[in-house]
Amino acid sequence: MMRGKGYFFKWYVALFLVFLYAPAILLPVFAFNDSSIVSFPLKGFTTKWFEVLQSTEALHVAVRNSLMIAVTTAIFSTLFGVLAARASTRFAFPARRSIMGFIMLPMVLPEIIIGVSLLVVIIQLGFELSLFTIILGHILICTPFCIAILSSAFMNLDRSLEEASIDLGQTRWNTFWMVIFPLVMPGIVASLLIAFTISLDEFIIAFFLAGTEPTLPVYIWGQLRFPQKLPSLMALGTLLLVLSISLLLLADYFRRRGLKKTGIENSGGFL
Amino acid sequence: MVLISPTLVFTLLMLAVPLIMVLALSFWTQSYLTLDRSFSLENYKTAWTEPMYQYLMARSLKISIFVTALTVLLAYPVAYFISFHVTPKRKAMWIFLITIPFWTSYLMRIFLWKVILGYNGVVNGSLMGLGLIEQPLSFILYNQNAVVLTLAHSWVPFAILPIFVALERVDRSLIEAAEDLGDNRLRRFLRVTLPLSMPGVIAATIIVFIPTIGDYVTPRLVGGPNGLMISNIIELQFKKANNAPLGAALAVSAMAIVTCVTLVFVWMNRKFMRGPK
Numbered sequence: 001m002m003r004g005k006g007y008f009f010k011w012y013v014a015l016f017l018v019f020l021y022a023p024a025i026l027l028p029v030f031a032f033n034d035s036s037i038v039s040f041p042l043k044g045f046t047t048k049w050f051e052v053l054q055s056t057e058a059l060h061v062a063v064r065n066s067l068m069i070a071v072t073t074a075i076f077s078t079l080f081g082v083l084a085a086r087a088s089t090r091f092a093f094p095a096r097r098s099i100m101g102f103i104m105l106p107m108v109l110p111e112i113i114i115g116v117s118l119l120v121v122i123i124q125l126g127f128e129l130s131l132f133t134i135i136l137g138h139i140l141i142c143t144p145f146c147i148a149i150l151s152s153a154f155m156n157l158d159r160s161l162e163e164a165s166i167d168l169g170q171t172r173w174n175t176f177w178m179v180i181f182p183l184v185m186p187g188i189v190a191s192l193l194i195a196f197t198i199s200l201d202e203f204i205i206a207f208f209l210a211g212t213e214p215t216l217p218v219y220i221w222g223q224l225r226f227p228q229k230l231p232s233l234m235a236l237g238t239l240l241l242v243l244s245i246s247l248l249l250l251a252d253y254f255r256r257r258g259l260k261k262t263g264i265e266n267s268g269g270f271l
Numbered sequence: 272m273v274l275i276s277p278t279l280v281f282t283l284l285m286l287a288v289p290l291i292m293v294l295a296l297s298f299w300t301q302s303y304l305t306l307d308r309s310f311s312l313e314n315y316k317t318a319w320t321e322p323m324y325q326y327l328m329a330r331s332l333k334i335s336i337f338v339t340a341l342t343v344l345l346a347y348p349v350a351y352f353i354s355f356h357v358t359p360k361r362k363a364m365w366i367f368l369i370t371i372p373f374w375t376s377y378l379m380r381i382f383l384w385k386v387i388l389g390y391n392g393v394v395n396g397s398l399m400g401l402g403l404i405e406q407p408l409s410f411i412l413y414n415q416n417a418v419v420l421t422l423a424h425s426w427v428p429f430a431i432l433p434i435f436v437a438l439e440r441v442d443r444s445l446i447e448a449a450e451d452l453g454d455n456r457l458r459r460f461l462r463v464t465l466p467l468s469m470p471g472v473i474a475a476t477i478i479v480f481i482p483t484i485g486d487y488v489t490p491r492l493v494g495g496p497n498g499l500m501i502s503n504i505i506e507l508q509f510k511k512a513n514n515a516p517l518g519a520a521l522a523v524s525a526m527a528i529v530t531c532v533t534l535v536f537v538w539m540n541r542k543f544m545r546g547p548k
Contacts, residue, residue: 009352016349019424020372023383026393030386039391080278087275099275103282108478110485110529112502116509116522117289120296123515140285143278201377204487208509220378224492237379244374252367 024241030231031238038230049235059236062219065131066200069215073138073199078191080139081146082184088147089154100147107144114141115208122209129211137205142195149194153187153258186258193251197244216240297519306516314520324504324521331501332528334415335484338422342479343472345423346430350471351464353431354438366435373428381492384421388412388493413495421489426482430475437471438464473540477533484529501525 030038034046053059087093088100106114118137122129157180165175203217210218220236223229297314300307318324353365372380387393388411395407411417441464449459487502494500501521508518 009348009356012348013352016345017368020369020427022387022393023380023424024372024375026383026386027379037391038386039389039396080281083274084278091274093275099279102287103278106282106286108481110482110502110526112485112487112505113290113293113522113526114286116505116518117293118285119509120292120515120519121289124292124296136285140282143282197374201374203378207487208506217376217378220376221488224378224382233379233382237376240376240379244376245371248371248374 027234027241028238031234033231033234036228036231038234049232050239052232053235053239056232058214059216059219062214062216065213066216069131069135069138069206070196070199072135073142074192074195076135077139077142077146077195078150078188080143081150081191081195082188084143084147085150085154089151089157090159104144104147106141107148111141111202111204112208115205118205119208129209131211131213131215133209133211134206134215137209138199138202141202141205142198145194145198146191149191149255150184150187153184153190156259157183184258186254186256189254190251190258193247193254197247197251201240201244293519294523296516297523299516301514301516314517315524317517318520318524327499327501327504328525328528330415330499331484331525332532334418334422334490334498334500335480337415337419338426338483339476339480341419341423342426342430343434343475346427346434346475347472349427350431350434350438354435354441366432369431370428373425377425378488380425381421381489384417384424385412385493388417388420412493413498415494415498417493417495418490418498418500421493422483422486425486425489426479429478433474433478434468434471437468437474441467470540473536477536480536481529481533484525 029042031049032045032047033042034044034048035042084100084103088096093099114137118133118140119129122133127133161179161183162175165179166172170178201217202215203221206215206218207221214222220233223233298310298312300309300311300313349369353362353369357365385392389395390407390409390412392412394411395404398404399407445467446459446463449463454462484500485502486500487506490498490500490503502525505518505521505525508514508521512518
């Protein structure tokens with residue numbers, strides 16, 4: 001029945017995947033290309049662009065800043081995410097839908113609006129721009145993603161397990177730690193990894209809120225102007241690509257494990 | 272209520288308060304370093320009457336609409352393929368496959384489109400290699416087409432997901448019923464599948480449309496002088512031009528326009544959800 005149409009779809013989807021993955025495939029190609037110009041034809045294989053990265057001190061500073069921001073962001077946005085996800089899935093409270101909608105708003109708001117508004121507040125209040133201000137912005141945009149992941153983890157909980165624990169004389173606090181926490185643990189790990197990945201890659205907010213200390217994307221943006229820096233940026237991009245894909249696979253693994261623990265069919269990606 | 276309060280308080284402090292301050296700032300005026308805090312509509316007058324800003328706003332809106340249309344058109348067949356042609360066990364893997372590129376370095380991803388579309392780029396190189404063209408094409412980079420294509424690439428996973436979810440909810444027996452009643456494949460699609468998946472299409476439209484109008488990096492990297500958008504001028508006002516109040520007025524205006532257009536979409540969504548009477 002579907003044969004004729006299925007054939008068209010297969011071709012279309014194959015072409016679409018080429019379009020979708022074109023940048024990700026070209027990145028490593030140019031990273032190992034032995035030419036200082038990023039263009040075809042390719043000249044030969046080299047790993048020298050990766051060696052350039054090793055000896056660039058400014059890059060190392062940016063990486064340290066970004067890692068610090070990403071780890072802090074991951075912890076706090078997951079913490080906020082756990083609170084919001086638990087509250088919205090387990091308890092009824094007034095205006096729940098509007099409150100959740102408001103908290104999820106940064107997911108659809110243009111990042112430039114968030115960057116600009118935080119910049120205004122910080123300047124008006126007379127604070128200095130620093131890594132700390134970037135962290136605040138990143139927590140704001142990562143929390144909705146954490147809530148999305150954690151909500152499904154909390155929603156799939158069987159409430160009778162919790163009730164059983166209380167009937168058996170455990171306090172609410174103990175029940176949370178001994179029954180609920182282990183069940184949602186994979187979701188929490190997935191949320192930490194996703195927030196870390198988003199923060200590490202976020203540019204606009206960091207660009208507006210960075211003082212004198214750059215994050216990794218801000219550093220990359222500064223270097224994109226210099227043609228001679230491009231091959232080593234391709235190498236850097238390749239490393240980031242490998243890192244983020246590994247983190248995603250890890251996050252997806254934990255998300256699946258979480259679903260298995262609560263006995264739910266896997267229904268797709270994170271978003 | 273107690274549980275949600277830390278998250279809510281954080282969002283109120285970091286989102287609502289800053290947005291209100293931007294609104295306040297847009298009614299103030301600044302000359303050099305002194306900020307005049309008396310109420311004034313001067314910035315809005317400039318933002319809405321100065322031809323450069325009018326032009327940039329219209330262009331940003333136009334680019335966003337094109338991006339949204341292209342993205343949804345590209346995404347629909349892919350979502351349809353995953354929903355109707357992929358075995359249920361493999362669906363999660365496909366969705367994962369579609370979302371991976373979104374998580375890979377944002378700046379490098381956009382920059383590589385510059386490499387792909389450039390004068391000595393991948394597209395020109397291959398076309399010349401195949402003997403299809405003699406001279407590299409120069410109209411594919413540093414213009415609005417390049418911005419539209421690159422933005423569509425960035426946002427297409429976000430369009431596929433809601434359409435896929437909507438298609439998954441389509442009751443398959445309705446399609447069979449249409450088939451039994453003699454509708455051919457095209458009529459089945461147009462009369463059953465497409466209307467039922469419309470909420471997903473509208474959701475995809477909103478998800479793509481709102482953020483693209485505020486995109487900063489893509490126009491800067493691949494847009495050239497004629498491809499700049501409103502966010503580039505907002506950034507300029509806040510940084511180099513040192514006129515934050517005007518920047519705030521431009522940002523508020525852009526958001527107001529986006530909100531209006533979005534409300535129309537939401538209204539359409541409601542209408543489709545209720546269905547024809």
